[in-house]
Amino acid sequence: MSATRRVGRVFARRSAGGPEPLDLVGSGKLEGALVDWAFYRDGRRQSKVGSYVDALIRARRGDGFVWIGLFEPNEHQLTVIGAEFGLHALALEDATEAHQRPKLERYEDTLFAVLKTVRYVPHGDLTATSEVVESGEVMVFCGPGFVITVRHGEHGELAGLRQRLEGEPMRLAAGPGGVLxxxxxxxxxxxxxxxDAVQSDIDQIEIEMFSPRGWRNIERVYQLKREVLELKRAVAPLAGPMRALSTLRHPLIGDETRNYFRDVDDHLLRVKEQVVSFDELLSSILQAGLAQVQVSENEDMRRISSWVAILAVPTMIAGVYGMNFDNMPELHWKYGYFMVLGLIATVCFGLYRLFKRNHWL
Known part of the structure; x- marks a missing residue:
């Protein structure tokens, strides 16, 4: 017995004696939010299904499953579709509001998964305000005889995925679990x-940070670190749900599908380690940049102190001879003025050579 037929029987038992399905598509109840819907039987899209109501009736008989794709539906639309498919109120509340953490929840025979989607934002030069990673969400209600996807964010479209799956009937034949x-x-x-794209940005900023006066790029490092944290918030919390799906015993997920989930879990572990290394590397680059700032400030202070010491010599001598006491013999000496100028030049030059030799200037 196929997975689709097995879970369809569960759907049929739960819906036995219930009201007739609503025509959510034809009635316009999902207008503005519905992206696509289709009925699948044995892994193939059934174009001859007369209407959405017919598709639901057949799905409840265990003859296939319905896949509905929604984009940013409002609360009323989710309430209507939740009533039709018996979705839990807490899951509907999470689906209404974006900015959820990745998670997997089980409500009787229905699975509710939240996945964070990410997109790399192309840019020229990385600046202190550049957006590098843009995030969104895909929420999946997966139950006997149906899959409902709710997408938040302009990217992360599933139309291409639906088309690819329709070209691989064996994957769709696994039922709602295969779609998940x-x-x-x-x-x-x-x-x-x-x-991989963020890796290129990090390599570039690393080269620039360790170039002369590279500390001037420190604000760009802060911005890139914020964007990496955005990626980390999408990747890291998904590890638990993926591990659960790779081991979960559930009517919707067959043994073969669990094997595929283990492969996804392996890929997720790899990218999680990569993102954690990004975060650590950027922290090291920031520390190096701050050290460069301190070194630069120390160098500036040494230069300032050196010139202050040099200029203090003529200031002191001029201050002494500026008092104009009559009792100063040099005031009446023919060569006194030239002697004082020579003394100032000699002492200043000596101090300059001393500071230069000690790399203060």
Whole structure:
């Protein structure tokens, strides 16, 4: 018995004696939020299904499953679809509000997964205000006979994924669990691509930081570290849900699908280690930059102190002879003025050579 038929029987038992399904598509209840929907049987999209209501009836009989894609639905739309599919109120509340942490929750025979999507923002020169990583969310309700995806954010489209899966009927034949795996796999693959792109930015900023006067780039390092933390907040919390999906015993997830989830978990572990290393490397670069700032400030203070000491000599001598006491014999000496100028020049030159030799100037 296929996974789709097995979970469909659970759907049918839960819906037995319930009201007829609502025509959410034809009635316009999902207008503005519905991206796409389709009914799948044996891994193939059924184009001959008469209507959305017919698709739900067939799904509840265990004849396939419905995949509905939504983009930023409002609270009323999620309430309507939640009532139709028996979704838990807490899961609906999380799906309404974005900025959720990645997680996996189980409500009886329904799984609710939150995945953070990320996108690398192309830019020319990295500045102190450059956006490097943009994040969004994909929330997946996965139950017997249905998959509902709720997307928040302009990126992370699933239309391309749906098309690829329709070209691989064997993956869709795994049922809602197979769709959940495909979504998780695409999200984690996007993490790898973004991490590789961020690696190039880190390499560039590292070269610039260790160049002469590289400490002037320290604000750019701070900005890049903030963007890496955005990536880290997407990647790190997903480790628990992925590990759970790779070991979870659930009617929606067959043994073969669990094996695929283990592969996704391995990829996630790799990108998690990479992102953690980014964070540590940027912290080291920041410490090196701060050390450069301190060294530069010390050098500036030495230069200032050296010139103050040199200029103190003529200031002191001029102050002494500026008192104009009659009892100063040099005031009436023919060569007194030239002697004082020579003394000032000699002492200043000696101090200059001393500071120069000690690398203060």
């Amino acid at each position: 795996h495909a979504i998780a796999d695409q999200v984690v693959d996007s993490y790898l691509a973004v991490a």
